[in-house]
Amino acid sequence: MIEAVKIWNEPNNKSHWDPLLDPEWERFAELTRLAGAAIRAENPAVTRVLGGMSPIDPSFIRRLEAQGVMDAVDVVAVHGFPLDWNLWPIDEWPARIEEIKAVTNKPVWVTEVGVSAFGSEEVQAWGVRKTAELLIGKAPRIHWYSLYDLPRTWEATTRHREAEGSSYYRHFHMGLLREDGSPKPAVEAFRPYASDMGVCQWFHYHDHRLDDAVRWLKDLGVRRLRTGLSWADRYRDGALDWFDRQMETLSDFDVTVTFCFTPEHRGLEAHHTSPPQVPEEFAAFCAEMTARYAPVRSPVVAPQPIEASAA
Template sequence: MIEAAMIWNEPNNKSHWDPLLDPEWTHYADLVTRTGGAIAAVNPDVLRVLGGMSPIDPHWLGRMRELGALDHVDVVAVHGFPLDWNLWPIHAWPDKLAEIEAAVPDKPVWVTEVGAGSFGADEVQLFGLKRTAELLIGRAPRIYWYSLYDLPMEWGATTRHREAEGSSYYRHFHMGLIRADGTPKPALDAYARVADRMGLMQWFHFHDPRLDDAVAWMKRLGVRQLRTGLSWADSFREGALDWFDRQMDALADFDVTVTFCFTPEHLGVEPHHTSRAHDPQAFADFCAAMIDRYAPARAQAAAAE
Protein backbone atom coordinates (compact mmCIF):
# COMPACT_ATOMS: atom_id res chain seq x y z
CA MET A 1 0.00 0.00 0.00
CA ILE A 2 1.29 3.47 -0.81
CA GLU A 3 1.50 5.50 2.37
CA ALA A 4 3.59 8.41 1.09
CA ALA A 5 4.69 10.16 -2.10
CA MET A 6 8.05 11.90 -2.35
CA ILE A 7 8.26 14.90 -4.66
CA TRP A 8 11.56 14.44 -6.46
CA ASN A 9 14.76 12.78 -5.28
CA GLU A 10 17.58 14.86 -3.77
CA PRO A 11 16.45 18.10 -5.40
CA ASN A 12 19.33 20.09 -3.87
CA ASN A 13 21.87 17.64 -5.32
CA LYS A 14 23.12 18.79 -8.71
CA SER A 15 23.10 15.22 -9.99
CA HIS A 16 19.29 15.25 -9.72
CA TRP A 17 18.23 18.89 -10.23
CA ASP A 18 20.30 21.38 -12.19
CA PRO A 19 20.82 24.49 -9.99
CA LEU A 20 22.08 26.48 -12.98
CA LEU A 21 18.60 26.22 -14.49
CA ASP A 22 16.93 27.15 -11.20
CA PRO A 23 19.36 29.32 -9.20
CA GLU A 24 16.70 30.83 -6.91
CA TRP A 25 14.82 27.52 -6.46
CA THR A 26 11.58 29.11 -7.62
CA HIS A 27 10.89 26.42 -10.21
CA TYR A 28 11.36 23.54 -7.80
CA ALA A 29 9.21 25.28 -5.19
CA ASP A 30 6.50 25.74 -7.82
CA LEU A 31 6.80 22.05 -8.70
CA VAL A 32 6.31 21.10 -5.05
CA THR A 33 3.35 23.46 -4.65
CA ARG A 34 1.56 22.14 -7.73
CA THR A 35 2.36 18.48 -7.04
CA GLY A 36 1.51 18.63 -3.36
CA GLY A 37 -1.86 20.12 -4.21
CA ALA A 38 -2.50 17.59 -6.97
CA ILE A 39 -1.71 14.61 -4.72
CA ALA A 40 -3.90 15.93 -1.90
CA ALA A 41 -6.79 16.44 -4.31
CA VAL A 42 -6.67 12.77 -5.30
CA ASN A 43 -6.02 11.27 -1.87
CA PRO A 44 -5.46 13.54 1.14
CA ASP A 45 -4.39 10.54 3.25
CA VAL A 46 -1.20 9.99 1.24
CA LEU A 47 1.65 11.76 3.02
CA ARG A 48 3.50 14.24 0.80
CA VAL A 49 7.27 14.20 1.32
CA LEU A 50 9.66 16.97 0.35
CA GLY A 51 12.27 15.20 -1.78
CA GLY A 52 15.05 13.86 0.45
CA MET A 53 17.63 16.62 0.67
CA SER A 54 21.27 15.79 0.04
CA PRO A 55 23.28 17.49 1.39
CA ILE A 56 21.38 18.05 4.63
CA ASP A 57 20.95 21.81 4.49
CA PRO A 58 18.70 23.86 6.79
CA HIS A 59 19.43 26.99 4.71
CA TRP A 60 18.00 25.34 1.58
CA LEU A 61 15.03 24.26 3.65
CA GLY A 62 14.57 27.87 4.75
CA ARG A 63 14.38 28.86 1.11
CA MET A 64 11.65 26.28 0.58
CA ARG A 65 9.73 27.85 3.44
CA GLU A 66 10.18 31.36 2.00
CA LEU A 67 8.76 30.18 -1.32
CA GLY A 68 5.76 28.50 0.31
CA ALA A 69 6.69 24.95 -0.70
CA LEU A 70 6.54 23.62 2.86
CA ASP A 71 2.84 24.49 3.00
CA HIS A 72 2.20 21.68 0.52
CA VAL A 73 4.10 18.80 2.14
CA ASP A 74 3.54 16.80 5.31
CA VAL A 75 7.04 15.40 5.83
CA VAL A 76 10.60 16.62 5.30
CA ALA A 77 13.19 14.01 4.31
CA VAL A 78 16.98 13.83 4.49
CA HIS A 79 19.61 11.56 2.95
CA GLY A 80 23.02 10.85 4.42
CA PHE A 81 26.06 8.75 3.55
CA PRO A 82 28.80 9.85 5.93
CA LEU A 83 31.08 6.86 5.26
CA ASP A 84 30.97 7.30 1.49
CA TRP A 85 30.12 10.82 0.31
CA ASN A 86 29.33 13.31 3.08
CA LEU A 87 31.91 15.51 4.81
CA TRP A 88 30.74 14.72 8.33
CA PRO A 89 31.23 11.68 10.60
CA ILE A 90 28.59 8.99 11.07
CA HIS A 91 28.35 9.90 14.76
CA ALA A 92 26.96 13.33 13.77
CA TRP A 93 23.60 11.87 12.68
CA PRO A 94 21.72 13.12 15.77
CA ASP A 95 23.08 16.63 15.24
CA LYS A 96 22.12 16.59 11.57
CA LEU A 97 18.56 15.58 12.41
CA ALA A 98 18.38 18.23 15.12
CA GLU A 99 19.35 20.95 12.59
CA ILE A 100 16.42 20.06 10.35
CA GLU A 101 13.97 19.55 13.20
CA ALA A 102 14.80 23.04 14.44
CA ALA A 103 14.14 24.44 10.96
CA VAL A 104 10.76 22.63 10.60
CA PRO A 105 9.42 22.00 14.11
CA ASP A 106 5.94 21.44 12.71
CA LYS A 107 6.77 18.46 10.48
CA PRO A 108 8.29 15.00 11.02
CA VAL A 109 11.76 14.41 9.59
CA TRP A 110 12.31 11.08 7.82
CA VAL A 111 15.65 9.57 6.82
CA THR A 112 14.67 8.27 3.40
CA GLU A 113 18.15 7.20 2.34
CA VAL A 114 21.01 6.17 4.56
CA GLY A 115 23.70 3.67 3.78
CA ALA A 116 27.27 2.51 3.82
CA GLY A 117 28.96 0.78 0.93
CA SER A 118 31.42 -2.10 0.72
CA PHE A 119 33.66 -0.26 -1.75
CA GLY A 120 36.61 -0.35 0.68
CA ALA A 121 35.70 -3.49 2.60
CA ASP A 122 32.69 -5.51 3.65
CA GLU A 123 33.62 -4.73 7.25
CA VAL A 124 33.09 -1.01 6.65
CA GLN A 125 29.52 -1.63 5.52
CA LEU A 126 28.86 -3.93 8.46
CA PHE A 127 30.06 -1.29 10.91
CA GLY A 128 28.06 1.39 9.10
CA LEU A 129 24.83 -0.56 9.27
CA LYS A 130 25.18 -1.42 12.94
CA ARG A 131 26.14 2.12 13.96
CA THR A 132 23.39 3.68 11.82
CA ALA A 133 20.81 1.44 13.47
CA GLU A 134 22.07 2.44 16.91
CA LEU A 135 21.90 6.14 16.07
CA LEU A 136 18.64 6.33 14.15
CA ILE A 137 16.22 3.63 15.27
CA GLY A 138 13.91 5.31 17.76
CA ARG A 139 15.24 8.72 16.73
CA ALA A 140 13.59 9.13 13.30
CA PRO A 141 10.03 7.93 12.56
CA ARG A 142 11.06 6.44 9.18
CA ILE A 143 14.46 5.13 8.12
CA TYR A 144 15.27 3.53 4.76
CA TRP A 145 18.55 1.71 4.21
CA TYR A 146 20.06 2.08 0.74
CA SER A 147 20.00 -0.52 -0.68
CA LEU A 148 19.11 -4.20 -1.04
CA TYR A 149 21.11 -4.82 -4.23
CA ASP A 150 24.40 -3.60 -5.61
CA LEU A 151 23.97 -1.67 -8.84
CA PRO A 152 25.35 -3.74 -11.74
CA MET A 153 28.38 -2.03 -13.27
CA GLU A 154 26.98 -2.38 -16.79
CA TRP A 155 23.88 -0.33 -15.88
CA GLY A 156 25.70 2.85 -14.92
CA ALA A 157 24.89 5.20 -12.05
CA THR A 158 22.64 8.25 -12.35
CA THR A 159 25.19 11.01 -11.72
CA ARG A 160 26.17 14.05 -13.69
CA HIS A 161 29.88 13.47 -14.39
CA ARG A 162 30.09 9.68 -14.07
CA GLU A 163 33.66 8.29 -14.14
CA ALA A 164 35.14 11.79 -13.83
CA GLU A 165 33.96 11.73 -10.21
CA GLY A 166 36.60 9.11 -9.37
CA SER A 167 35.87 6.84 -6.41
CA SER A 168 32.71 8.85 -5.65
CA TYR A 169 31.23 7.40 -8.83
CA TYR A 170 32.38 3.84 -8.30
CA ARG A 171 31.00 3.71 -4.77
CA HIS A 172 27.50 3.75 -6.27
CA PHE A 173 28.01 0.14 -7.35
CA HIS A 174 28.75 -1.21 -3.85
CA MET A 175 25.87 0.09 -1.71
CA GLY A 176 23.75 -3.07 -1.64
CA LEU A 177 23.45 -5.77 0.99
CA ILE A 178 23.48 -8.30 -1.85
CA ARG A 179 26.09 -8.31 -4.63
CA ALA A 180 25.09 -7.98 -8.27
CA ASP A 181 25.72 -11.72 -8.71
CA GLY A 182 23.12 -12.46 -6.00
CA THR A 183 25.46 -13.43 -3.17
CA PRO A 184 24.81 -11.85 0.25
CA LYS A 185 27.30 -9.62 2.03
CA PRO A 186 28.04 -9.91 5.77
CA ALA A 187 25.88 -6.86 6.54
CA LEU A 188 22.73 -8.65 5.33
CA ASP A 189 22.47 -10.72 8.51
CA ALA A 190 22.90 -7.59 10.63
CA TYR A 191 20.18 -5.84 8.63
CA ALA A 192 17.80 -8.78 9.15
CA ARG A 193 17.90 -8.10 12.88
CA VAL A 194 16.52 -4.57 12.40
CA ALA A 195 14.45 -4.99 9.22
CA ASP A 196 11.17 -4.56 11.10
CA ARG A 197 12.31 -1.10 12.26
CA MET A 198 14.53 0.07 9.38
CA GLY A 199 12.98 -0.02 5.94
CA LEU A 200 14.71 -0.42 2.58
CA MET A 201 15.20 1.97 -0.29
CA GLN A 202 15.50 0.11 -3.59
CA TRP A 203 15.24 1.63 -7.07
CA PHE A 204 13.85 -0.68 -9.74
CA HIS A 205 14.90 0.01 -13.31
CA PHE A 206 12.47 -0.27 -16.22
CA HIS A 207 11.66 -4.01 -16.54
CA ASP A 208 14.10 -4.72 -13.74
CA PRO A 209 14.82 -8.48 -13.70
CA ARG A 210 15.49 -8.35 -9.94
CA LEU A 211 11.94 -7.38 -8.93
CA ASP A 212 10.57 -10.80 -7.97
CA ASP A 213 13.76 -11.86 -6.19
CA ALA A 214 13.79 -8.55 -4.32
CA VAL A 215 10.26 -9.12 -3.07
CA ALA A 216 11.17 -12.62 -1.93
CA TRP A 217 14.25 -11.33 -0.11
CA MET A 218 12.35 -8.52 1.58
CA LYS A 219 9.63 -10.86 2.83
CA ARG A 220 12.26 -13.30 4.09
CA LEU A 221 14.02 -10.46 5.92
CA GLY A 222 10.82 -9.15 7.46
CA VAL A 223 10.88 -5.77 5.74
CA ARG A 224 7.71 -3.75 6.29
CA GLN A 225 8.54 -0.33 4.83
CA LEU A 226 9.92 0.23 1.34
CA ARG A 227 10.85 3.30 -0.62
CA THR A 228 11.08 3.04 -4.40
CA GLY A 229 10.35 5.20 -7.44
CA LEU A 230 8.16 5.73 -10.47
CA SER A 231 9.95 7.69 -13.16
CA TRP A 232 8.17 10.44 -15.06
CA ALA A 233 10.68 9.91 -17.85
CA ASP A 234 9.93 6.16 -17.99
CA SER A 235 6.22 6.90 -18.29
CA PHE A 236 6.82 7.79 -21.95
CA ARG A 237 8.38 4.41 -22.78
CA GLU A 238 6.35 1.83 -24.66
CA GLY A 239 4.55 -0.42 -22.18
CA ALA A 240 5.25 1.89 -19.24
CA LEU A 241 1.91 1.38 -17.50
CA ASP A 242 2.22 -2.40 -17.82
CA TRP A 243 5.58 -2.23 -16.06
CA PHE A 244 4.35 0.20 -13.42
CA ASP A 245 1.36 -2.07 -12.76
CA ARG A 246 3.62 -5.10 -12.36
CA GLN A 247 6.00 -3.26 -10.06
CA MET A 248 3.33 -1.82 -7.79
CA ASP A 249 1.40 -5.10 -7.66
CA ALA A 250 4.56 -6.93 -6.61
CA LEU A 251 5.13 -4.39 -3.82
CA ALA A 252 1.54 -4.34 -2.56
CA ASP A 253 2.34 -6.11 0.72
CA PHE A 254 4.72 -3.37 1.87
CA ASP A 255 4.10 0.14 3.19
CA VAL A 256 5.49 2.02 0.19
CA THR A 257 6.88 5.51 -0.15
CA VAL A 258 6.88 6.13 -3.88
CA THR A 259 9.30 8.72 -5.28
CA PHE A 260 8.32 10.71 -8.37
CA CYS A 261 11.21 12.21 -10.32
CA PHE A 262 13.28 12.42 -13.53
CA THR A 263 12.34 14.82 -16.33
CA PRO A 264 11.65 13.34 -19.78
CA GLU A 265 14.23 14.73 -22.21
CA HIS A 266 11.61 16.14 -24.54
CA LEU A 267 9.90 18.06 -21.72
CA GLY A 268 12.94 19.61 -20.09
CA VAL A 269 14.42 23.07 -20.56
CA GLU A 270 17.49 21.00 -21.42
CA PRO A 271 17.30 17.37 -22.62
CA HIS A 272 18.39 15.80 -19.33
CA HIS A 273 16.70 14.07 -16.39
CA THR A 274 17.94 16.80 -14.02
CA SER A 275 16.39 19.64 -15.99
CA ARG A 276 13.41 21.60 -14.79
CA ALA A 277 10.37 21.03 -16.94
CA HIS A 278 8.88 23.53 -19.35
CA ASP A 279 5.52 22.83 -17.74
CA PRO A 280 5.67 21.83 -14.05
CA GLN A 281 1.94 21.14 -14.11
CA ALA A 282 2.63 18.19 -16.40
CA PHE A 283 4.72 16.61 -13.64
CA ALA A 284 2.01 17.31 -11.07
CA ASP A 285 -0.55 15.69 -13.35
CA PHE A 286 1.66 12.60 -13.73
CA CYS A 287 1.99 12.26 -9.95
CA ALA A 288 -1.75 12.70 -9.43
CA ALA A 289 -2.48 10.07 -12.09
CA MET A 290 -0.13 7.58 -10.41
CA ILE A 291 -1.73 8.15 -7.00
CA ASP A 292 -5.17 7.75 -8.54
CA ARG A 293 -4.05 4.49 -10.16
CA TYR A 294 -2.21 2.93 -7.22
CA ALA A 295 -3.58 4.66 -4.10
CA PRO A 296 -7.05 6.03 -4.83
CA ALA A 297 -8.85 7.42 -1.82
CA ARG A 298 -11.71 4.93 -2.06
CA ALA A 299 -9.32 1.97 -1.95
CA GLN A 300 -7.40 3.39 1.00
CA ALA A 301 -10.63 3.95 2.91
CA ALA A 302 -11.84 0.39 2.21
CA ALA A 303 -8.52 -1.06 3.39
CA ALA A 304 -8.82 0.83 6.66
CA GLU A 305 -12.30 -0.53 7.45
Protein backbone atom coordinates (compact mmCIF):
# COMPACT_ATOMS: atom_id res chain seq x y z
CA MET A 1 0.00 0.00 0.00
CA ILE A 2 2.98 2.32 0.47
CA GLU A 3 5.20 3.68 -2.30
CA ALA A 4 7.27 5.93 -0.06
CA VAL A 5 7.72 6.86 3.60
CA LYS A 6 8.39 10.38 4.82
CA ILE A 7 10.35 10.61 8.02
CA TRP A 8 8.68 13.44 9.95
CA ASN A 9 7.08 16.59 8.60
CA GLU A 10 8.69 20.02 8.23
CA PRO A 11 11.50 19.45 10.75
CA ASN A 12 12.85 22.99 10.23
CA ASN A 13 9.46 24.51 11.07
CA LYS A 14 8.90 25.07 14.79
CA SER A 15 5.25 24.15 14.37
CA HIS A 16 6.45 20.57 13.82
CA TRP A 17 9.83 20.28 15.58
CA ASP A 18 10.84 22.29 18.63
CA PRO A 19 14.19 24.02 17.95
CA LEU A 20 14.52 25.08 21.59
CA LEU A 21 14.81 21.43 22.56
CA ASP A 22 17.08 20.56 19.63
CA PRO A 23 18.81 23.75 18.40
CA GLU A 24 21.39 21.95 16.24
CA TRP A 25 18.94 19.26 15.00
CA GLU A 26 21.21 16.59 16.47
CA ARG A 27 18.28 14.71 17.96
CA PHE A 28 16.39 14.96 14.70
CA ALA A 29 19.42 13.65 12.82
CA GLU A 30 19.64 10.64 15.14
CA LEU A 31 15.90 9.99 14.81
CA THR A 32 16.15 10.09 11.00
CA ARG A 33 19.17 7.80 10.86
CA LEU A 34 17.46 5.24 13.08
CA ALA A 35 14.14 5.46 11.24
CA GLY A 36 15.79 5.23 7.83
CA ALA A 37 17.65 2.09 8.85
CA ALA A 38 14.52 0.54 10.35
CA ILE A 39 12.48 1.16 7.20
CA ARG A 40 15.24 -0.19 4.96
CA ALA A 41 15.53 -3.34 7.09
CA GLU A 42 11.80 -4.05 6.69
CA ASN A 43 11.59 -3.34 2.96
CA PRO A 44 14.55 -2.11 0.90
CA ALA A 45 12.22 -1.21 -1.97
CA VAL A 46 10.35 1.50 -0.05
CA THR A 47 11.57 5.01 -0.89
CA ARG A 48 12.64 6.93 2.23
CA VAL A 49 11.88 10.66 2.06
CA LEU A 50 13.34 13.34 4.30
CA GLY A 51 10.53 15.29 5.97
CA GLY A 52 9.62 18.21 3.72
CA MET A 53 11.47 21.44 4.44
CA SER A 54 9.50 24.56 5.19
CA PRO A 55 11.07 26.99 4.53
CA ILE A 56 13.15 25.69 1.64
CA ASP A 57 16.69 26.03 2.98
CA PRO A 58 19.89 24.63 1.41
CA SER A 59 21.81 25.24 4.64
CA PHE A 60 19.45 22.84 6.42
CA ILE A 61 20.45 20.10 3.98
CA ARG A 62 24.13 20.83 4.56
CA ARG A 63 23.59 20.66 8.33
CA LEU A 64 21.90 17.28 8.11
CA GLU A 65 24.41 15.93 5.62
CA ALA A 66 27.22 16.72 8.08
CA GLN A 67 25.36 14.56 10.62
CA GLY A 68 25.02 11.55 8.32
CA VAL A 69 21.33 11.98 7.62
CA MET A 70 21.54 11.89 3.83
CA ASP A 71 22.78 8.30 3.90
CA ALA A 72 19.51 7.32 5.60
CA VAL A 73 17.14 8.78 2.98
CA ASP A 74 16.61 8.42 -0.76
CA VAL A 75 14.72 11.64 -1.52
CA VAL A 76 14.64 15.23 -0.25
CA ALA A 77 11.25 16.92 -0.01
CA VAL A 78 10.30 20.59 0.02
CA HIS A 79 7.10 22.47 0.87
CA GLY A 80 6.18 25.87 -0.51
CA PHE A 81 3.28 28.33 -0.29
CA PRO A 82 4.53 31.50 -1.98
CA LEU A 83 1.12 33.20 -2.25
CA ASP A 84 0.37 32.73 1.43
CA TRP A 85 3.40 32.33 3.72
CA ASN A 86 6.72 32.32 1.91
CA LEU A 87 8.68 35.51 1.24
CA TRP A 88 9.26 34.81 -2.45
CA PRO A 89 7.06 35.08 -5.55
CA ILE A 90 5.44 32.03 -7.11
CA ASP A 91 7.53 32.35 -10.28
CA GLU A 92 10.63 31.43 -8.25
CA TRP A 93 9.46 27.82 -7.79
CA PRO A 94 11.89 26.32 -10.34
CA ALA A 95 14.78 28.27 -8.82
CA ARG A 96 13.89 27.04 -5.33
CA ILE A 97 14.09 23.44 -6.50
CA GLU A 98 17.40 24.08 -8.24
CA GLU A 99 18.97 25.55 -5.09
CA ILE A 100 18.27 22.29 -3.26
CA LYS A 101 19.54 20.22 -6.17
CA ALA A 102 22.77 22.20 -5.94
CA VAL A 103 23.51 20.82 -2.46
CA THR A 104 22.39 17.18 -2.82
CA ASN A 105 22.42 14.39 -5.37
CA LYS A 106 19.04 13.13 -4.13
CA PRO A 107 15.85 13.62 -6.14
CA VAL A 108 13.79 16.60 -4.92
CA TRP A 109 10.06 16.07 -4.42
CA VAL A 110 7.48 18.80 -3.76
CA THR A 111 5.28 17.07 -1.21
CA GLU A 112 3.21 20.12 -0.27
CA VAL A 113 2.32 23.06 -2.46
CA GLY A 114 -0.87 25.05 -2.31
CA VAL A 115 -2.77 28.30 -2.44
CA SER A 116 -5.39 29.38 0.06
CA ALA A 117 -8.84 30.54 -1.00
CA PHE A 118 -9.00 32.79 2.09
CA GLY A 119 -8.91 35.96 0.01
CA SER A 120 -10.40 34.72 -3.25
CA GLU A 121 -11.44 31.36 -4.65
CA GLU A 122 -10.63 32.64 -8.13
CA VAL A 123 -7.06 33.41 -7.07
CA GLN A 124 -6.76 29.85 -5.75
CA ALA A 125 -7.89 28.43 -9.10
CA TRP A 126 -5.33 30.61 -10.87
CA GLY A 127 -2.73 29.35 -8.38
CA VAL A 128 -3.46 25.73 -9.31
CA ARG A 129 -2.84 26.42 -12.99
CA LYS A 130 0.25 28.54 -12.35
CA THR A 131 1.73 25.94 -9.98
CA ALA A 132 1.19 23.18 -12.53
CA GLU A 133 2.87 25.28 -15.22
CA LEU A 134 5.88 25.94 -13.01
CA LEU A 135 6.39 22.51 -11.42
CA ILE A 136 5.26 19.73 -13.76
CA GLY A 137 8.42 18.31 -15.27
CA LYS A 138 10.60 19.96 -12.62
CA ALA A 139 9.95 17.48 -9.77
CA PRO A 140 9.25 13.72 -9.88
CA ARG A 141 6.47 14.08 -7.31
CA ILE A 142 4.15 17.02 -6.69
CA HIS A 143 1.40 16.92 -4.06
CA TRP A 144 -1.22 19.66 -3.93
CA TYR A 145 -2.21 20.61 -0.39
CA SER A 146 -5.01 19.82 0.07
CA LEU A 147 -8.25 18.13 -1.01
CA TYR A 148 -10.41 19.50 1.83
CA ASP A 149 -10.55 22.74 3.75
CA LEU A 150 -9.68 22.30 7.42
CA PRO A 151 -12.89 22.20 9.52
CA ARG A 152 -13.26 25.42 11.46
CA THR A 153 -13.86 23.52 14.70
CA TRP A 154 -10.34 22.00 14.42
CA GLU A 155 -7.05 23.75 15.02
CA ALA A 156 -4.35 24.23 12.44
CA THR A 157 -1.06 22.54 13.33
CA THR A 158 0.95 25.65 14.11
CA ARG A 159 2.63 27.16 17.14
CA HIS A 160 1.52 30.69 16.36
CA ARG A 161 -2.27 30.54 16.36
CA GLU A 162 -4.01 33.87 15.85
CA ALA A 163 -0.76 35.76 16.46
CA GLU A 164 -0.08 35.13 12.78
CA GLY A 165 -2.99 37.37 11.83
CA SER A 166 -4.62 36.37 8.54
CA SER A 167 -1.85 33.84 7.92
CA TYR A 168 -3.34 31.59 10.59
CA TYR A 169 -6.78 31.62 8.97
CA ARG A 170 -5.34 30.83 5.56
CA HIS A 171 -4.66 27.32 6.88
CA PHE A 172 -8.39 26.65 6.88
CA HIS A 173 -8.97 27.39 3.17
CA MET A 174 -6.30 25.34 1.36
CA GLY A 175 -8.66 22.68 0.00
CA LEU A 176 -10.01 22.12 -3.48
CA LEU A 177 -13.24 21.34 -1.61
CA ARG A 178 -14.92 23.41 1.06
CA GLU A 179 -15.40 22.04 4.57
CA ASP A 180 -18.87 20.73 3.62
CA GLY A 181 -17.45 18.87 0.62
CA SER A 182 -18.75 21.24 -2.04
CA PRO A 183 -16.30 22.01 -4.86
CA LYS A 184 -14.50 25.30 -5.35
CA PRO A 185 -13.46 26.61 -8.79
CA ALA A 186 -10.02 25.11 -8.04
CA VAL A 187 -11.43 21.59 -8.51
CA GLU A 188 -11.90 22.00 -12.25
CA ALA A 189 -8.64 23.94 -12.50
CA PHE A 190 -6.88 20.96 -10.91
CA ARG A 191 -8.60 18.19 -12.92
CA PRO A 192 -6.42 18.42 -16.08
CA TYR A 193 -3.26 18.07 -13.96
CA ALA A 194 -4.43 15.33 -11.58
CA SER A 195 -2.37 12.56 -13.17
CA ASP A 196 0.81 14.66 -12.85
CA MET A 197 0.07 16.40 -9.54
CA GLY A 198 -0.91 14.22 -6.63
CA VAL A 199 -2.75 15.39 -3.53
CA CYS A 200 -1.65 15.70 0.10
CA GLN A 201 -4.54 15.07 2.47
CA TRP A 202 -4.06 14.42 6.17
CA PHE A 203 -6.75 12.27 7.77
CA HIS A 204 -7.41 12.72 11.46
CA TYR A 205 -8.20 9.80 13.76
CA HIS A 206 -11.48 8.25 12.55
CA ASP A 207 -11.79 11.03 9.98
CA HIS A 208 -15.36 11.21 8.67
CA ARG A 209 -14.16 12.42 5.26
CA LEU A 210 -12.15 9.32 4.28
CA ASP A 211 -14.63 7.57 1.98
CA ASP A 212 -15.80 10.76 0.29
CA ALA A 213 -12.17 11.77 -0.21
CA VAL A 214 -11.47 8.56 -2.11
CA ARG A 215 -14.50 9.11 -4.33
CA TRP A 216 -13.33 12.63 -5.17
CA LEU A 217 -9.74 11.59 -5.78
CA LYS A 218 -10.80 8.84 -8.16
CA ASP A 219 -13.23 11.16 -9.95
CA LEU A 220 -10.42 13.68 -10.47
CA GLY A 221 -8.05 10.99 -11.74
CA VAL A 222 -5.50 11.34 -8.91
CA ARG A 223 -2.96 8.52 -8.81
CA ARG A 224 -0.57 9.66 -6.08
CA LEU A 225 -1.62 10.54 -2.56
CA ARG A 226 0.35 11.74 0.43
CA THR A 227 -1.09 11.22 3.90
CA GLY A 228 0.15 10.41 7.40
CA LEU A 229 0.06 7.91 10.23
CA SER A 230 0.55 9.48 13.64
CA TRP A 231 2.95 7.92 16.12
CA ALA A 232 0.92 9.64 18.85
CA ASP A 233 -2.27 7.94 17.62
CA ARG A 234 -0.58 4.52 17.91
CA TYR A 235 -1.20 4.74 21.67
CA ARG A 236 -4.97 5.15 21.29
CA ASP A 237 -7.28 2.20 21.91
CA GLY A 238 -8.08 0.58 18.57
CA ALA A 239 -5.35 2.46 16.72
CA LEU A 240 -4.43 -0.42 14.45
CA ASP A 241 -8.07 -0.91 13.44
CA TRP A 242 -8.19 2.71 12.28
CA PHE A 243 -4.81 2.51 10.56
CA ASP A 244 -5.91 -0.67 8.76
CA ARG A 245 -9.15 0.95 7.60
CA GLN A 246 -7.37 4.09 6.43
CA MET A 247 -4.67 2.28 4.49
CA GLU A 248 -7.04 -0.30 2.98
CA THR A 249 -9.36 2.50 1.81
CA LEU A 250 -6.39 4.23 0.15
CA SER A 251 -4.96 1.06 -1.39
CA ASP A 252 -5.78 2.02 -4.99
CA PHE A 253 -3.34 4.96 -4.85
CA ASP A 254 0.43 5.23 -4.86
CA VAL A 255 0.73 6.39 -1.25
CA THR A 256 3.48 8.39 0.37
CA VAL A 257 2.87 8.10 4.10
CA THR A 258 4.39 10.44 6.66
CA PHE A 259 5.33 9.09 10.09
CA CYS A 260 5.45 11.86 12.71
CA PHE A 261 4.00 13.46 15.86
CA THR A 262 5.56 12.58 19.19
CA PRO A 263 3.20 11.11 21.82
CA GLU A 264 3.05 13.58 24.70
CA HIS A 265 4.14 11.01 27.26
CA ARG A 266 7.16 9.97 25.16
CA GLY A 267 8.58 13.43 24.41
CA LEU A 268 11.20 15.46 26.21
CA GLU A 269 8.25 17.80 26.71
CA ALA A 270 4.55 16.95 26.48
CA HIS A 271 4.01 18.19 22.92
CA HIS A 272 3.86 16.58 19.50
CA THR A 273 6.74 18.78 18.30
CA SER A 274 9.09 17.53 20.99
CA PRO A 275 12.03 15.25 20.22
CA PRO A 276 11.31 11.82 21.70
CA GLN A 277 12.94 10.68 24.90
CA VAL A 278 13.98 7.46 23.15
CA PRO A 279 14.36 7.87 19.37
CA GLU A 280 14.53 4.09 18.96
CA GLU A 281 10.83 4.01 19.85
CA PHE A 282 9.99 6.14 16.82
CA ALA A 283 12.17 3.89 14.66
CA ALA A 284 10.27 0.88 15.99
CA PHE A 285 6.98 2.56 15.01
CA CYS A 286 8.34 3.16 11.49
CA ALA A 287 9.40 -0.48 11.25
CA GLU A 288 6.02 -1.71 12.48
CA MET A 289 4.06 0.42 10.02
CA THR A 290 6.34 -0.49 7.10
CA ALA A 291 6.07 -4.20 7.86
CA ARG A 292 2.30 -3.90 8.14
CA TYR A 293 1.55 -1.76 5.09
CA ALA A 294 4.55 -2.27 2.81
CA PRO A 295 5.61 -5.86 3.43
CA VAL A 296 8.24 -7.46 1.24
CA ARG A 297 6.46 -9.52 -1.37
CA SER A 298 7.88 -12.93 -2.21
CA PRO A 299 8.53 -13.26 -5.93
CA VAL A 300 5.96 -15.35 -7.76
CA VAL A 301 7.64 -18.39 -9.28
CA ALA A 302 5.89 -19.82 -12.31
CA PRO A 303 5.21 -23.55 -12.00
CA GLN A 304 7.51 -25.72 -14.07
CA PRO A 305 5.96 -28.14 -16.56
CA ILE A 306 6.16 -31.76 -15.56
CA GLU A 307 8.06 -33.80 -18.08
CA ALA A 308 6.47 -37.05 -19.16
CA SER A 309 8.36 -40.05 -17.89
CA ALA A 310 10.04 -42.24 -20.43
CA ALA A 311 8.03 -45.30 -21.44
